[in-house]
Amino acid sequence: MxxxxxxxxxxxxxxxxxxxxxxxxxxxxxxxxxxxxxxxxxxxxxxxxxxxxxxxxxxxxxxxxxxxxxxxxxxxxLSKNNDHPIQIAWIEEQVPQCGYCQSGQIMTAASLLKRNSSPTEEEIDNVMSSVLCRCGTYPRIKIAIQKVSGE
Ligand code: FES
Ligand code: FES
Structure with a gap:
């Protein structure tokens, strides 16, 4: 110890x-x-x-x-009131299904956008596919990230 x-x-x-x-x-x-x-x-x-x-x-x-x-x-x-732009976009786009993978998805997405505020579709796919989602929420994850990066 x-x-x-x-x-x-x-x-x-x-x-x-x-x-x-x-x-x-x-x-x-x-x-x-x-x-x-x-x-x-x-x-x-x-x-x-x-x-x-x-x-x-x-x-x-x-x-x-x-x-x-x-x-x-x-x-x-990540934010004081669950109001990080990624968290807001996640709610607006209703990204989660069972939710189990989603804190990992959100933390990964937040760091991607911090490194690169306008990732390409390919960059989003490459980074986010490394966090496994058995519910298959990737299309909505991509829409939510694009929503934030477009703002
Ligand atoms: S629980 Fe850590 S990478 Fe799967
Ligand atoms: S939302 Fe169920 S595993 Fe990703």
Whole structure:
């Protein structure tokens, strides 16, 4: 065990943890931030995507010791009132079906638009296809991202 210092959604947190524990476990089980989902557990699906210093990472395979002192943002911290442009577009376009993959989709889309405010259709497809959605919401995901990028 080790004393681990984290900054999660702007708040400083200190916890005694196994430093090899995946960040996803810490977020969900120790900090109660259950918006980030566990699915494959092997960095293949993207359901567990959060931002570290603004960069999307797969928190199911990222040891908590690697993010000490870095700014971690989860779906709960993406905006104050669920009013990030991507969240608004997601609601307007009724993107989710079962919803399980959607925090990973939203965190991935938000980071794509931060890097490139006007992605091409191909760029959207390339980036968003890496986050698996068994419900097949990709057409609406694309429309929502295009809506934000066109604004
Ligand atoms: S749960 Fe992390 S990538 Fe699937
Ligand atoms: S909305 Fe159901 S898995 Fe994506």
């Amino acid at each position: 080790a004393r681990i210092k984290l900054v999660v959604n702007g708040q400083k947190r200190e916890l005694d943890l196994d430093p090899t524990m995946p960040l996803l476990w810490v977020l969900r089980d120790y900090l109660g931030l259950t918006g980030t989902k566990y699915a494959c557990g092997i960095a293949q699906c993207g359901a567990c995507t959060v931002h570290v210093e603004g960069v999307p990472i797969r928190s199911c395979v990222f040891p908590v010791s690697a993010v000490q002192g870095k700014e971690i943002t989860t779906i709960e911290g």
